[in-house]
Amino acid sequence: MSVPVPKRKPGELDVNTLARVLCVYTLRITGNEKNFPPNQASYSEIMRRTALRIHVLCWRANNIKVNGNAKRYRDRIEAQAEAADLCNDLYAMIEVAKPLYHLSSRRCIYWQGLVVNVRNHIRGWYDSDVKRLKPEG
Numbered sequence: 001m002s003v004p005v006p007k008r009k010p011g012e013l014d015v016n017t018l019a020r021v022l023c024v025y026t027l028r029i030t031g032n033e034k035n036f037p038p039n040q041a042s043y044s045e046i047m048r049r050t051a052l053r054i055h056v057l058c059w060r061a062n063n064i065k066v067n068g069n070a071k072r073y074r075d076r077i078e079a080q081a082e083a084a085d086l087c088n089d090l091y092a093m094i095e096v097a098k099p100l101y102h103l104s105s106r107r108c109i110y111w112q113g114l115v116v117n118v119r120n121h122i123r124g125w126y127d128s129d130v131k132r133l134k135p136e137g
Helices: 014-031 038-062 070-101 105-133
Strands: none
Touching: 014 038, 014 105, 038 070, 038 105, 070 105
8 A cells, every 4th residue: 555645754765866856957957058158167067066966975875884884974974964065055056146147036946945955855864874873882
């Protein structure tokens, strides 16, 4: 029997899926010359690298199996924390891009909503891992 969507708990890979969606959206938007002129490619390149880094860090953290190892635990939560910090950076970059490139409010609200959703999922994942995986000693 299936569980209704509102009653489902977040899955283990939800963060990775959301980070991938954010990354693909960012790459598409910043790759569109109508939105980001090629003569100012350095700014859009920073945004692209940030979105890619968020995705890679989430993927990396998810693939670190702690198994009571303190170093792997530290590596995992550090990757999660860095990904959440990069979400804040990307959010701020979108704030600057909006007036700079005359992006529509609707597009920026959607894009920033993706960023906030990913950041909130990463933070929840981080909090869960701190409680669940912390090695003894």
